[in-house]
Amino acid sequence: MTSAALDGRQIATAIIFVGTLTGVALGRIPGLRIDRAGIALVGASLMLVFGKLSFEEALRTIDLDTIALLLGTMIIVAQLRISGFFDLAGHFAIDRARGPIMLLSAIIAITGLFSAFLVNDAICLVMAPLVVHVTQALRRNPVPYLLAVAMASNAGSVATFTGNPQNMIIGLASRIPYAAFTVKLAPTAAAALLLTLILIALFYPREFFSPFTNVKAEPGGNHDPRQLRKGAFVTAGVVASFFVGAPAAKAALIGGSLLLISRSVKPQRIYALVDGQLLLMFAGLFVVIAAAHEAFLASSAMAAARLHLENPWALSGVTAALSNLVSNVPAVLILKPWMANLPDPRQAWLIVAMSSTLAGNLTLLGSVANLIVAEKARKDGVHLSFLAYLAVGLPLTLLSLCFGTWWLAGWTKL
Secondary structure: OOHHHHHHHHHHHHHHHHHHHHHHHHOOOOOOOOOHHHHHHHHHHHHHHHOOOOHHHHHHHOOHHHHHHHHHHHHHHHHHHHHOHHHHHHHHHHOOOOOHHHHHHHHHHHHHHHHHHOOHHHHHHHHHHHHHHHHHHOOOOHHHHHHHHHHHHHHHHOOOOOOOHHHHHHHHHHOOOHHHHHHHHHHHHHHHHHHHHHHHHHHOHHHHOOOOOOOOOOOOOOOOHHHHHHHHHHHHHHHHHHHOOOOHHHHHHHHHHHOOOOOOOOHHHHHOOOOHHHHHHHHHHHHHHHHHHHHHHHHHHHHHHHOOOOOHHHHHHHHHHHHHHHOHHHHHHHHHHHHOOOOOHHHHHHHHHHHHHHHHHOOOOOOHHHHHHHHHHHHOOOOOOHHHHHHHHHHHHHHHHHHHHHHHHHHOOO
16 A cells, blocks of 8 residues: 555544544534434444444444443433432432532532442433422522532542443453442542532522522322332442442443343333433444544654653643543543553553543533533523533632542552
8 A cells, every 4th residue: 555545544534533523522513413423423434434444343443341331331220210219319318408508418419429330421311300390499599509410420420430431431441440440539529529519609609608498399200119129229239249340341231131120111111211322422432533543643652752641640631631622432532542551551540530520520511411411401491501610610620630630649559
């Protein structure tokens, strides 16, 4: 193959790479009715035509462990939603709040806790409508409480590698044990949740320094006690298996499949809540970024060296910036090939997990979880503006990233 042909292929690959990541970051292509999954799949298909990967090589780039872990977790979350578990747990915590600060604390705690062990996007789907319902019943301003849902879902999901999709990629790629991953990152998650509480309260003093009379908001929907018990039992078993060292993808997939066995819930109801678009997007991105790495990213190692990624603060900053530029999952996939060459790969992976996740709190567009909260609020007549989010998100992101980087750089050695 001539150098001219090779250069032409590299240019085509670069154009497809940039176009795909831009489309995924924006979530759409102007003038076309196509979503993130479609954009990623089209990008992968174009890479098969113009890139250097063969079809067989492209298939091998798709990380089936990550897909399986994400699928199993989605099934578990779907069953818990159908059983009414999240609705009951949310109301249990919120109904015990005796003032606006306690209500905010309850929302942050329940959102952060569930987001730590289950996919945070799914938690936002449940918590956002619940918060609107409760705040309307109490005649309170729903905006700061909705900010709490979005920001706490990101902050809480830092703690484990089942909390969000990018951490799943990192947890499986780094081979850091689930328990060790949690021990190292849980303090940062806790600090970010505390900062969320403090900053929202400070930015909305009129809301949080005036008392209210608690009004008990009854849980909505149907609750099946047998499904609740089964879902809670299987979820506890899966989480326990993570901590004792069982392969995460295997445990999640087995647990999810067991929840499909039911006399009262048709599997189709669970399938309808599984985000197949996210799975397709992952598959497409694996191919797109692998093709780009083969064509030109691998040869840019010298440029990467100039960024001094071996320095925890530089790595944290680059990851956060890249996550806001192209979204967190593509950012992690782009950085993945360089992790093994850093002096302390495990520490580097933890920093990437922390900063790619906390970077999602910067703007309303920073993570899918934020967009879910905004969309659910909009359907209930509540407007969550970009500037309202940025006012809290900017200091929260900077402070939590600084704490997380300091903690991982100075206090952790795997």
